[in-house]
Amino acid sequence: MAQSQPVTHLAFIRASNGRSAELGARLRDLLVPSLQTPGCLSFNVQRSQADADLWLLTGSWCDQQAMSGYFASPTLDLFGELVQAQVVASLDLHTFGAG
Incomplete structure (x- = not known):
């Protein structure tokens, strides 16, 4: 049986003009529920x-x-x-795993 490997996602999210503060507040709302999701090792908004x-x-x-x-x-x-x-102008998602 193959051993499971940790994976990471990076999402670059661009706010629509004048909506960045609103977007940031909504993204920060994801922190607690995401960290409480089974299998989550870390979760950050920057x-x-x-x-x-x-x-x-x-x-x-x-x-x-x-x-x-x-x-x-x-x-x-x-x-x-x-x-x-x-509120979101664009979303660019990338996932990474062990090489």
Whole structure:
């Protein structure tokens, strides 16, 4: 049986003009429920020092199954709401695992 490997996601999220503070507040609302998700090893929200509209959401998970479960969870319905409300201008998601 293959041993499970930790995985990480990085999401670069750009706020729509004038909506960065709102986006940041909503992203920070994800911290506690994300950290409480089974398999979550770490979860962070950061704002770019060079671009006030750019946010970075990072999470580390015990394995791919835990991360996939999180992505399918109701917690992430927030992103659909933010896109619909035009708070998010763009979302660029990357996932990484052990090489």
